[in-house]
Amino acid sequence: MNYIEPKSLLTGLFRQALASVAPGVDSVIELTRPKQSSHGDYACNAAMPLARALKRNPREVAAEIVAALPACADIARTEIAGPGFINVFLEPAAKQRLPGHILARGGDYGKSDLGRGERLQVEFVSANPTGPLHVGHGRGAAFGASLANVLAFTGHDVYREYYVNDAGRQMDILALSTWLRYLELTGEFVPFPANAYQGDYVKVMAESVFALHGDRYRQPAAAVTAAVPDAAAEPEGHLDALIANAKSLLGADYAYIHGYALEEQLGDCRNDLTEFGVNFDHWFSERTLHDAGLIERAVAALRKHGHVYDQDGALWFRSTAFGDEKDRVVRRENGIYTYFAADIAYHLNKFERGFSRVIDIWGADHHGYIARVKGALKAAGADPDRLAVALVQFAVLWEGGQKKSMSTRAGQYVTLRELRHEVGNDACRFFYVLRKSDQHLDFDLDLAKSQSSDNPVYYIQYAHARIASVLAAWGGDMEELKAADCAPLVHPQELALLNRLAEFPEICAAAAREFSPHLIAYYLKDLAADLHGLYVACQFLAGDAALRQARLALIAATRQVLRSGLDLLGVCAPDKM
RNA sequence: GCCCCCGUAGCUCAGUGGAUAGAGCAUCCCCCUCCUAAGGGGAGGGUCGGCCGUUCGAUUCGGCCCGGGGGCGCCA
Numbered sequence: 001m002n003y004i005e006p007k008s009l010l011t012g013l014f015r016q017a018l019a020s021v022a023p024g025v026d027s028v029i030e031l032t033r034p035k036q037s038s039h040g041d042y043a044c045n046a047a048m049p050l051a052r053a054l055k056r057n058p059r060e061v062a063a064e065i066v067a068a069l070p071a072c073a074d075i076a077r078t079e080i081a082g083p084g085f086i087n088v089f090l091e092p093a094a095k096q097r098l099p100g101h102i103l104a105r106g107g108d109y110g111k112s113d114l115g116r117g118e119r120l121q122v123e124f125v126s127a128n129p130t131g132p133l134h135v136g137h138g139r140g141a142a143f144g145a146s147l148a149n150v151l152a153f154t155g156h157d158v159y160r161e162y163y164v165n166d167a168g169r170q171m172d173i174l175a176l177s178t179w180l181r182y183l184e185l186t187g188e189f190v191p192f193p194a195n196a197y198q199g200d201y202v203k204v205m206a207e208s209v210f211a212l213h214g215d216r217y218r219q220p221a222a223a224v225t226a227a228v229p230d231a232a233a234e235p236e237g238h239l240d241a242l243i244a245n246a247k248s249l250l251g252a253d254y255a256y257i258h259g260y261a262l263e264e265q266l267g268d269c270r271n272d273l274t275e276f277g278v279n280f281d282h283w284f285s286e287r288t289l290h291d292a293g294l295i296e297r298a299v300a301a302l303r304k305h306g307h308v309y310d311q312d313g314a315l316w317f318r319s320t321a322f323g324d325e326k327d328r329v330v331r332r333e334n335g336i337y338t339y340f341a342a343d344i345a346y347h348l349n350k351f352e353r354g355f356s357r358v359i360d361i362w363g364a365d366h367h368g369y370i371a372r373v374k375g376a377l378k379a380a381g382a383d384p385d386r387l388a389v390a391l392v393q394f395a396v397l398w399e400g401g402q403k404k405s406m407s408t409r410a411g412q413y414v415t416l417r418e419l420r421h422e423v424g425n426d427a428c429r430f431f432y433v434l435r436k437s438d439q440h441l442d443f444d445l446d447l448a449k450s451q452s453s454d455n456p457v458y459y460i461q462y463a464h465a466r467i468a469s470v471l472a473a474w475g476g477d478m479e480e481l482k483a484a485d486c487a488p489l490v491h492p493q494e495l496a497l498l499n500r501l502a503e504f505p506e507i508c509a510a511a512a513r514e515f516s517p518h519l520i521a522y523y524l525k526d527l528a529a530d531l532h533g534l535y536v537a538c539q540f541l542a543g544d545a546a547l548r549q550a551r552l553a554l555i556a557a558t559r560q561v562l563r564s565g566l567d568l569l570g571v572c573a574p575d576k577m
Numbered sequence: 578g579c580c581c582c583c584g585u586a587g588c589u590c591a592g593u594g595g596a597u598a599g600a601g602c603a604u605c606c607c608c609c610u611c612c613u614a615a616g617g618g619g620a621g622g623g624u625c626g627g628c629c630g631u632u633c634g635a636u637u638c639g640g641c642c643c644g645g646g647g648g649c650g651c652c653a
Binding site for chain 1: 652
């Protein structure tokens with residue numbers, strides 16, 4: 001059976017009508033779903049903008065469009081309403097074909113070729129591997145994973161990547177922190193700096209190193225603190241000097257401590273995300289940029305185009321020439337490249353790897369960084385429009401009516417893992433994407449912990465479980481339902497559900513276009529509400545055989561869409577609750 | 578000071594250049610002899626922060642205010 005989605009069918013018909021009413025006039029056809037069912041199944045607003053272009057009365061133009069509309073068996077009637085809407089009422093038969101179509105397509109229902117196979121990369125989370133992921137990272141993970149799923153569902157060739165900052169100062173601080181905790185275990189006492197990593201996981205790593213290697217990495221405390229500036233007066237200089245001492249005292253062994261801490265934290269992060277249902281095609285190491293000389297190459301590209309200069313011993317990128325408010329350092333006075341320089345190289349590398357478009361998901365605190373990176377890409381001869389940045393606003397934790405401050409270095413934060421264990425992966429994933437990404441997210445821990453059954457995710461999962469339960473009670477062959485004649489579906493609740501199911505592909509396309517996976521979450525709530533309404537209104541297993549088959553086909557199709565939608569959000573669709 | 582986000586029902590938030598602006602929670606009333614009551618039905622609750630503009634039409638777009646949150650490093 002050839003099934004054409006009503007929206008694309010109608011769009012085609014209106015396009016033909018417009019071509020005959022106003023040849024040569026380029027106008028956009030918008031088909032929307034009216035809020036009230038009395039206004040039909042679709043409303044076309046084409047007459048109103050066209051009337052303006054033609055300087056005519058919109059309702060007259062609408063009448064002409066309607067007259068020019070090609071005959072179509074699926075259209076029951078049209079009406080001209082309000083200021084010039086053309087409301088379209090579909091024949092029930094047009095809607096009743098849908099369950100069979102959905103059941104035939106299965107998990108493919110809702111997919112589209114919107115992306116036309118475009119290769120695009122989505123980079124997200126990319127938290128420094130210096131400690132456990134916290135609830136803020138969780139939002140980026142849930143959002144990024146869902147968005148990537150939606151993009152893949154709509155015909156994009158999606159590559160998921162995590163950028164590992166394994167080369168910077170933060171990693172040195174983690175290595176130092178681990179070593180200092182280790183020294184304590186060996187009996188060497190060096191005051192632990194307040195701005196080093198305070199978390200208990202550092203002590204755990206130190207204990208492992210001590211258990212494995214005993215005193216092998218022990219150095220006298222006096223040597224560790226030799227010529228180190230005062231911690232109170234110069235906290236960052238104090239830290240840097242300790243790092244320098246660690247490197248010279250340990251020699252090649254420093255790489256072991258550094259590597260051990262990195263592997264431990266990265267491994268922990270990987271496990272955490274895997275348990276959360278968030279997977280990556282590639283974990284890209286910042287260090288490989290350094291090792292392959294890509295940073296020098298990126299800076300050379302900037303230099304070639306004349307956009308860098310020396311000042312105060314540092315090398316600067318003239319980002320003000322590209323709309324930034326001040327120029328930025330790419331190589332520090334000490335000869336070390338900045339994170340910014342690495343990021344330019346990284347993005348040039350992304351483009352070289354053949355992604356036609358690259359989507360970065362960043363925390364909102366990085367917004368000032370966008371102009372800088374895009375400017376640098378342009379300066380290096382790349383097209384900055386191939387980079388899209390989706391900013392995700394902060395997740396703020398509340399507990400006991402108090403905002404909880406978070407700091408990775410101070411070890412004060414609620415980890416993603418703790419949150420997942422408290423409220424469950426499904427509720428977590430869903431809660432995170434229930435807010436649009438540019439909205440601040442207040443995460444109320446008390447609510448999440450104590451009233452997790454109020455979480456809307458259960459409402460949706462319950463709808464799925466109810467259907468599964470009915471179909472199990474029925475016990476028939478699903479193949480029968482694919483061929484069921486759905487003509488008996490005329491109850492208002494049944495027609496409402498059919499309309500809702502027809503919306504799914506449109507919702508997925510909108511979610512992809514607007515980088516808005518939350519649209520899926522809200523859609524699923526509506527879909528579940530329609531199902532629950534029908535469940536209470538109608539007995540599925542009663543009535544004559546024809547009606548029963550039709551209703552079972554309808555709810556089986558609903559189950560499929562619930563499943564597909566939940567899958568996009570990384571949430572389970574349980575058969576029992 | 579500059580930049581970003583937000584302001585919609587008591588609370589938390591969706592939504593849209595169009596017709597009578599929605600949901601959940603909370604409050605009140607009602608519905609299990611029946612496929613899962615983690616459900617359903619109903620009631621109350623709104624100057625869509627304010628002013629000005631663009632438009633046939635603005636809660637939606639633009640400008641200016643007011644209020645809340647965040648960012649502005651030779652950190653990453």
